[in-house]
Amino acid sequence: MSAPSAEIRARLDHPVVDCDGHMIEHMPVFLDFLKQVAGPDLAARYTERMRTSRETMWYTLSEEQLKDYRLQRPPFWAFPSRNTEDRATAMLPKLLRKRLDEFGFDFSIVYPTYAFFLVDELDDELRQAGCRAQNTMMADIFSDVKDRLTPAAAIPTNTPEEGTAELEFVVKELGLKAAMVANLNFRPIKAGPPGVSDSGECAYWVDNLALDSEYDYDPFWQTCMDLGIAPTAHSRVQGHGWRRSISSYMFNQIGHFAEAGAAFARGLFFGGVTRRFPDLNFAILEGGVGWAITLFATLVEVYHKRGGEGLRRLDPRTLDHELMAKLFDEYGGRRLAGTYGSDERLGYASTSFAAVADKADSRLLDEFSVAGIEKTEDIVTRFADRLWFGCEADDVMIPYALRPDGIPFDTRLKATFGSDYGHWDVSNMADVLAEAWEMVEDGRADEAGFRDFTFANPVRLHAGMNPNFFKGTIVEDDVDAFLAEEAAARSAAA
Incomplete structure (x- = not known):
């Protein structure tokens, strides 16, 4: 890094808005708020729950027990330690505000840490x-630093009603304006299909709140609209599927946010x-954003083959059976000649196509139609225009989103700056912006793209839902000017 972050910020002609820093909650204070919200008995239950959690239990088990239980290795050494000031900065909002200029940040949205576990709590x-309690605490301890920092509320969504109730509380009662929505829920499967006797095959499924959900979450999404909240997803999938190594936290951790995000994006x-x-x-x-580039391009390519007219080319009723039989006889040789149509065994080679087609006709055929896709360009509207993708400073895929070379329709996916300070990913908080700037120094991105990454996309995300999101902050004037420019550009294009 050729220059400190503060020097880089001084060169820029725009503010830097960090969309994803992290606080490390101080547990004694959290427990005080939990007692205030729910009473001492429930606080004691929570404390006991922590003592017996899977994360804690891992350290008490023998290697043989770990193999029997397949209890994944939990996160460890996850926070700054040698750099004591960084550790304290992640715990003390006033110290964090004091150091923002050192980081080169004008404004930061601060997400929780332990609330990752709270929103997934089964009880x-x-x-x-x-x-x-978490949200009440965050509103309280960030109340004196609103000009530079705003906390994100933790919104549980086991049911739409649960999510709506907490969202209305944090906005209307606490005055919060950012929300971390639990976008994946792990639900027990009620019964196994016929012939499946092992209940382990049917332990649970993942509800993405959007496709095949247990509930209709449209009322919750409508509440987000009504309250001017952009739902931000930060769910984990460590400990699920193949991310269950009993010995390697890194095996479980690497890529898990991308995997969880991709499931949510496909569901939406x-x-x-x-x-x-x-x-x-x-x-x-x-x-x-790398996974999003791949998913977006895949949606476009797959639509050509399994959406609209492309799907009709696969209709089994259009198969010419006479021609198939002729070709089998001519080219099938000793084993295949004369066999076409002689049997109706199960499988993809079955000639009993009529029944298959009739069964399919009773259900939705073009699965892209639910998304409102009538042409490939509609995928830009339904995917790229509606989704923002949080990226850390060292993500080498960011430039590919900022300059759309090779992406369908020259689409710029909305890579959005999220520092992740407070967690082990950030070795030194003061180096984050300088690390992000390296893509400009190296010629992989230009300054206009960097502006999108660190300012325009964060503003579009939140002020696009709530024009007052940045009111009363030190970036208010810059945001207002930017929104006016955007409005003028839209008007001119209309």
Whole structure:
């Protein structure tokens, strides 16, 4: 890094808005708020729950027990330690505000840490009370630093009603304006299909709140619209699927936010949420943008083959059986000649196409139609226009999103700056902006792209839902000027 972050910020003609820093909650204070919200008995239950959690239990088990239980290795040594000032900075909002100029940040949205676990808590009472206490605490301890910092509320979503109630509370009662929405819920499967006797095959499924959900989450998305909240997704999938190594935390951790984000993005798209809520902005944080580039391009290519006219080319009723039989006889040789149509065994080679087609006709055939896709360009509207992608400073894929060479329709996916300070990913908080700037120094991105990454995209995400999001902050005037420019550009293009 050729220059400190503060020097780089001084060169820029725009503010830097960090969309994803992290606080490390001080547990004694959190427990005080939990007692205030739910009483001492529930606080004691929470404390006991922490002592017996899977993360804690891992350290008490023998190697043989770990193999038997397949208990994944939990995060460890996850916070700054040798750099004591950075550790304290992640815990003390006033110290964080004091150091923002050193970081080169004008404004930062601060996400929780322990609330990752709170929103996934299976005990309804603990989950709801824990999130309420967390949000009340964050509103309180950030109340004196609103000009430079704003905390993100933790919103549990085990049901739409639960999510709506907490969202209305944090906005209307606490005055919060950013929200970390639990975008994946792990639900027990109620029963196994016929012939499956092993209940382990049917332990749980993942509800992405959008496609095949247990509940209709449209009322919750409507509440986000009504309250001017951009739902931001930060769910984890460590400990699920193949991310269950009992010995390697890094095996479990690397790429898990991207994997969780991709599942949510596919759900929003194929579940039609981005069609039904065409003005609702969603952000998927800390997973980077590389996966999003791949997913977007794949959606475009797959639509050509399995959407609209492309799907009709696959209709089994259009197969010419006479020609198939002729070709089998001519080229099938000793083993295949004369066999076409002689049997109706199960499988893709079955000639019993009529029944298959009739069964399919009773259900939705063009799965892109729910998303409102009538032509490939519509995928830009339903995917790229509605989703923001949180990226850390060292993400080498950012430039590919900022300059759209090779991306379908020259689309610029909205890579959005998220520092992740407070967690082990950041070795030194004061180096983050300088690390991000390296892509400009190295010629992989230009200054206009860097402006999109660190200012325009963060502003579009949140002020696009709530024009007053940055009111009363030190970036208010810059944001107002930017929004006026955007409005003028839209008017000129109309």
